[in-house]
Amino acid sequence: MKQRSYLALEGIGVTFATRNGPFVALQNIDLNVERGELVALIGHSGCGKSTLLNVIAGLTKASTGVIFLDGQVVDAPGPDRAVVFQDHSLLPWLTVAENVALAVDKVFAATLNRAARRDLVMHNLELVHMAGNAAKRPAELSGGMKQRVGIARAIAVKPRLLLMDEPFGALDALTRANLQDMVMELQASQGSTVVMITHDVDEAVLLADRVVMMTNGPAATIGEDLAVKLARPRHRLEIADTSGYVGARTDVLRFLYERFSHPGEKAA
């Protein structure tokens, strides 16, 4: 029998019951992610990227198919698959440290004592350069800072899989570049396995080992799976005009704007 990948999606389909009858959002999705890989999911808005991520997270039930993580079936949410939400989803009544502590205290309640958990919170805030803002509330932070905390909360529980849903979509270009560099550093130092949704072609090619492109919905599936063969560590300026980068970028653009142009433009 063939060895399964670290994360294996087999025949995943999602059908929503809507007022106008069943709506097939995803169909027949097979996806394999190896340990330590960073996979970027890209596709037009509304194609079903968030739905797929939510299925992996266990927040949405798959109508068909199975998901294996490290050989085990997963079908309910759990902290082993941490999620960085697009809207950061920090709890506004808790401070930065308390937001991270909520996750750490839950996951390490039995294995670490209070002081060790506190250290873990601060360590992870240091990793995202937010230790100096530990006592602030989310309302006092900029969008980029909130997302740093969101990332700290996710990685602090040492998840087996890190899921990110357009984590930098709402940020300005400079902040986004900063955070992209930070994610690359974190992934290199922690060896995390990451599935990240993006609609930014440059972000996908810069960060990912593989760019998985989704066809347009309804009944979206995986259209192409492109390996980005660029050496790490990657520096955005150094790789910007290498043939590997430009080639990968062109491939993704071609997929998005030639083969699967935006549904709205196609109809016109």
Place this chain on the structure above:
Amino acid sequence: MASAVLKLVETPVGTLPENVVAPQPLRLALPVAAPVAVVPRSALQLWLDARAAAILPPLIMLVVLLGVWQALCSAPDARFPSPIKVWTESHDVIVHPLKGVSFDAGKIKVADGADVGILVHIATSLERVAIGYSLAAVAGIALGVLIGSSLFAFRALDPLFQVLRTVPPLAWLPLSLAAFQQANPATVFLIFITAIWPIILNTAVGVQTIPAAYRNVAKVLALSRPQYFFKIMLPASVPYMFTGLRIGVGMSWLAIVAAEMVQGGTGIGFFIWDSYNSSLLTDTIVALVYIGLVGFALDRIVAFVGRRIAREG
């Protein structure tokens, strides 16, 4: 206020480099010391200015109102007492609000019966409100959380609550008197049944509208039910709860006066009824002022507590 302090502190800091070049201790010390002496005074001045700007308009309004009232009611055959008449006729009520209360070796003793000062009546009313309202707060939040988090409970109970909440407080009084036999618990029950509906319904809305984002955080962390309740549900719905609690305290105060007027004995409602029966209209006017001020204070206290809790988390 904060920005004013900041500005004044900034000025000496801005001039500091110039002084550093000439390292004479006296010149260095002077520009630093001088503003320190100025800061508190001008900050106080600013504070006083702000206070005056806030207090002056209502004060003028009050004087105008009293003046017009006096002018309208100063005719000898006026049916309605003028402010000056209120002052002279109800002088006793106004200057002896604590009649019947004696301080004895640090202990406060209150005379029994109805012939006590107006503040004693108010205290009696407040005590009833405190008991009835506290019970309503506890039961109301519990029921609100129940119907907010269980669709079955919502469908079962919401129609009942919607009907019952429209029943005027006084309509409960006969049932309440029949059930409790005594005036005091009957009034407390009346407060309870008046205040509970807005608390239930607002808490339920708060729980129902917890953003999906927070629920997803809880799911990903696999929080247990009690953890979800204390860490997500309660803090997320606190603002709604306090909206209900604030409406509830206002309604309690409305209901207590009506209830005491009907059921008699003690309390500020009884005081009003008694003054009407004794044709002491000026006493009624004094009581109205007190009731208004106490109701206002209750509303502000609940609002303040709500803001504090929402901020603390």
